[in-house]
Amino acid sequence: xxxxxxxxxxxxxxNNIISSLGFTTEENYTAVKQGxxxxxxxxxxxxxPEDAMLSLIDDEHxxxxxxxxxxxxxxxxxxxxxxxxxxxYKALEKTNIDVKSKKVxxxxxxxxxxxxxxxxxxxxxxxxxxxxxxxxxxxxTSFFDNPNEAIIVSNACISGxxxxxxxxxxxxxxxxxxxxxxxxxxxxxxxxxxxxxxxxLSVDICKPFDKNRCGLNLGEAAATxxxxxxxxxRPLLSNNIVLLNGAIANDANHISGPSxxxxxxxxxxxxxxxxxxxxDIALINAHGxxxxxxxxxxxxxxxxxxxxxxxxxxxxxxxxxxxxxxxxLETILSGVALLDNMLLKSNGSENPKTIxxxxxVLNNQNSFKTHFLKLLSGFGGCNAAILLKKT
Amino acid sequence: xxxxxxxxxxxxNHKLEVNDIDIQIQKTExxxxxxxxxxxxxxxPKFFKMDNLSKAGFLASELLLKNIIIDKETPKKDMAIxxxxxxxxxxxxxxxQTTIQYENNFFxxxxxxxxxxxxxxxxxxxxxxxxMGESSFYxxxxxxxxxxxxxxxxxxxxxxxxxxICGWVDYEFNECDVLLLLIxxxxxxxxxxxxxxxxxxxx
Numbered sequence: 001x002x003x004x005x006x007x008x009x010x011x012x013x014x015n016n017i018i019s020s021l022g023f024t025t026e027e028n029y030t031a032v033k034q035g036x037x038x039x040x041x042x043x044x045x046x047x048x049p050e051d052a053m054l055s056l057i058d059d060e061h062x063x064x065x066x067x068x069x070x071x072x073x074x075x076x077x078x079x080x081x082x083x084x085x086x087x088x089y090k091a092l093e094k095t096n097i098d099v100k101s102k103k104v105x106x107x108x109x110x111x112x113x114x115x116x117x118x119x120x121x122x123x124x125x126x127x128x129x130x131x132x133x134x135x136x137x138x139x140x141t142s143f144f145d146n147p148n149e150a151i152i153v154s155n156a157c158i159s160g161x162x163x164x165x166x167x168x169x170x171x172x173x174x175x176x177x178x179x180x181x182x183x184x185x186x187x188x189x190x191x192x193x194x195x196x197x198x199x200x201l202s203v204d205i206c207k208p209f210d211k212n213r214c215g216l217n218l219g220e221a222a223a224t225x226x227x228x229x230x231x232x233x234r235p236l237l238s239n240n241i242v243l244l245n246g247a248i249a250n251d252a253n254h255i256s257g258p259s260x261x262x263x264x265x266x267x268x269x270x271x272x273x274x275x276x277x278x279x280d281i282a283l284i285n286a287h288g289x290x291x292x293x294x295x296x297x298x299x300x301x302x303x304x305x306x307x308x309x310x311x312x313x314x315x316x317x318x319x320x321x322x323x324x325x326x327x328x329l330e331t332i333l334s335g336v337a338l339l340d341n342m343l344l345k346s347n348g349s350e351n352p353k354t355i356x357x358x359x360x361v362l363n364n365q366n367s368f369k370t371h372f373l374k375l376l377s378g379f380g381g382c383n384a385a386i387l388l389k390k391t
Numbered sequence: 392x393x394x395x396x397x398x399x400x401x402x403x404n405h406k407l408e409v410n411d412i413d414i415q416i417q418k419t420e421x422x423x424x425x426x427x428x429x430x431x432x433x434x435x436p437k438f439f440k441m442d443n444l445s446k447a448g449f450l451a452s453e454l455l456l457k458n459i460i461i462d463k464e465t466p467k468k469d470m471a472i473x474x475x476x477x478x479x480x481x482x483x484x485x486x487x488q489t490t491i492q493y494e495n496n497f498f499x500x501x502x503x504x505x506x507x508x509x510x511x512x513x514x515x516x517x518x519x520x521x522x523m524g525e526s527s528f529y530x531x532x533x534x535x536x537x538x539x540x541x542x543x544x545x546x547x548x549x550x551x552x553x554x555x556i557c558g559w560v561d562y563e564f565n566e567c568d569v570l571l572l573l574i575x576x577x578x579x580x581x582x583x584x585x586x587x588x589x590x591x592x593x594x
Contacts, residue, residue: 049497111508118481118488133479134532151538152530154479156508162527169545190484193491194504247549250526252466252517256505267468267523271549379505380514382526 008172011391012241013228015332016091018083019221019319020055023065024090029336032318032344033364039205039217039320046116046189050196053203054187055219055320057083073143076125078114081136083222084184085143091180091224092144099144103177105170106150108137108184109163110324116188140182148176157287157378158248159183160327161386164225165246171229178230183328184222191323192218198256206290208314208346209299209360211353216289219320223329241335244371246386247271256379258293262301265375265383269305272373272385280389281310282369283343283361285334287376288314289321290348298375299354301383307373313361317347327376331388334372338390343367394547394574395581397554399592400455402427402447402569409454424450424567435519442483442506443567445515448474448560451571452516455556459573460520469553471524471546472513475531475539476561479509512560524552534559534568536589543574543584559593 016024020038021031031038038055045052059079066082069089077085088106092099113133117123129135137150153163160183167179185191195201195218202215227243234240249271251264259265284307286298295314302308315330322329337344343361352360371389401408404423407416416423416430424446428438431453441449460467483506491499505511510528517526525546531538543557558571570593574584582588 049494113479115484115507118484119492131481131484132477132532133530134477137530138532149531153527154508154530155510155526155528166545169548189491190488190507193497193499194487194501194507197499197501197504248525248527249468250472250514250517250523252521252523255511255514255518256501263466264523271551378510379508380510380526381517382510382513 008229010168010171010227010229010243011231011234012335013226013234014091014094015225016087017221017223017329017332018057018087019329020057021319023061025332025336029333032315032333033342035345035347037205037318037347046187046192048189048192052192052201053205053217055217056187057220075139077139078126078130080114080184080186081139083186084182085140087184087222087224088140088180088182091226095226097178097226099146102147104146105148105176105179106141106146107153107163107167107179107181108140108150109153109159109181109328110184111154111156111159112185112191115190119189155378155382156380157323157326158376158382158384159324161246161374161376161384162248164243164327164331164386165248167227168243168246171227174229178226178228181225181227181328182222183325185323185325186220187218200291202290205348206316207348207350208288208290208316209295209349209352209354209358211351213290213292213295216291216316217320219322221319221322221325221329223325223332225328225332240391241339241388242391244387244389245272246384248382248384251381251383253381255381258297258377259381262297262304264381265298265301265377266304268383268385269301272387273305276371276387278307280369280371281373282338282367283334283372284310284312285330285372285374286312286314288316288346290316294377296355297377299356299358302358303356308356309359311343311361311367312358313344313346315344327374331374331386334374335388338372341366341368392576392578393580394584395577396572396584396588397575397581398455398459398573400451400571401592402451402567404567440502441515444480444482444560444562445506445512447562447567447569448512449515449519451569452556455571455573456520463520466521466523468523469551470522471526471552471555472516472522473527473542473546473555473557474513474560475529475542476509476559477532478561478563479530480507482563483507516556525549534593536586539589540586
């Protein structure tokens with residue numbers, strides 16, 4: 001990529017994470033670095049008739065933090081909207097970006113938005129249109145008085161990477177100066193019961209890539225990355241993360257199960273790594289949901305690309321599978337760790353065993369390499385890879 | 392190199408049009424999507440497991456690609472699917488909600504839940520035709536030729552992609568609203584892919 005004359009660097013100007021582990025990137029990174037998980041056992045969460053291991057955003061904390069920034073709007077916002085707006089607000093707060101400019105676009109990555117409003121018990125406060133993703137997106141952009149219609153990416157669990165790839169393309173073409181990529185999903189009876197019906201939930205903290213892995217944990221989060229092609233006036237001029245490339249490919253195999261061969265993910269990785277020196281890659285931050293099939297599929301795609309010796313981790317054992325937020329949240333944490341010369345341990349991975357052996361990060365370790373690869377796969381047979389580096 | 396509209400299919404409750412030809416369907420039952428399936432003499436039993444959104448997108452793709460994709464088995468890495476709609480998967484989400492609404496009648500179904508994602512329709516079209524390029528789904532309040540055009544041109548920024556199935560695939564409250572286009576990079580000059588032509592085929 002860097003050999004092309006037209007190549008324009010896309011910088012991370014700012015970021016934020018709202019999750020069970022805190023409401024800033026720093027709080028989240030510190031907790032994960034110390035090995036703290038945000039996953040907890042909940043009794044009948046959201047009126048779901050069973051118990052579940054989840055990572056939830058604290059309601060009281062969210063409401064208080066949101067009230068302190070919402071000084072003018074009278075709208076009643078949903079949890080999803082509050083988390084998304086708060087995350088974008090906190091990312092913007094660290095910058096001098098004029099969010100009212102035509103050159104700033106919001107890109108929203110979510111799988112289910114306000115889907116809990118389909119439950120009549122939940123919907124009384126809100127107008128019928130609030131279940132539509134575009135309506136939430138309108139409320140987010142109007143909160144910030146941004147004049148552009150938001151771009152809404154809803155591509156199952158790869159949405160967070162797909163949204164960053166969209167940002168990359170728009171910024172490289174100079175259509176916008178800034179792209180504010182928000183990945184957000186909150187949990188509900190709707191989502192938890194669905195994953196439970198698939199028998200894909202683990203009652204304990206999930207074990208990515210482990211021989212005893214038996215399912216995933218769900219999590220909720222809102223995470224924001226602000227990307228820009230502008231080099232000057234960046235808040236962190238000397239230490240920064242650049243988004244280099246990304247690709248999406250379909251398995252064309254099954255709508256709800258990962259490909260048994262890893263073909264789609266393998267194609268996405270291959271396209272993303274064109275012209276990259278593999279020796280520069282510090283880390284593969286995998287999807288690593290801890291379902292038996294997903295982790296095996298990833299091991300095959302990684303091995304097919306001869307990347308099996310590169311250290312690999314999954315962050316699902318800290319924050320669960322945060323759906324449309326996962327790609328944004330995990331990209332931020334992996335980037336911050338790399339700037340700290342740190343590879344974060346893959347929480348829950350104790351005795352790694354996948355069809356193709358991988359080099360799992362079992363304890364935090366140092367690395368002074370520059371690049372990392374983020375992988376995601378999802379229902380509908382979609383797979384994504386993105387490549388970032390520190391400058 | 393030209394970027395052309397190689398084929399199109401418009402499917403609504405009242406109209407089925409493929410490359411300027413109106414297709415008349417004999418309506419026999421409540422679901423006109425099932426009628427179209429029978430009219431096309433397809434043999435693809437998975438169709439009946441799909442939700443309405445996937446059925447609508449799948450049928451339009453079968454008509455769009457008829458005489459174009461003959462070999463459905465060979466992997467097509469140069470082909471992408473880029474779709475957009477207003478209501479995501481809300482039509483099927485409402486169906487799923489009825490399975491979890493009442494405590495004394497709580498029976499969440501995995502076969503319904505799997506269709507609670509809008510991009511499953513991409514997956515169904517990809518599986519049927521072994522399409523392994525990019526797969527994307529965007530949401531927009533209204534049909535927007537500009538957004539479709541821009542998303543497709545972004546997809547062509549990957550030099551390995553030569554053809555894109557794109558368009559608007561919406562199904563909600565028994566209203567079907569689909570326009571699928573096959574966009575190809577070609578040497579010949581045909582119907583050019585541009586905002587006006589997308590709009591013209593929709594209306």
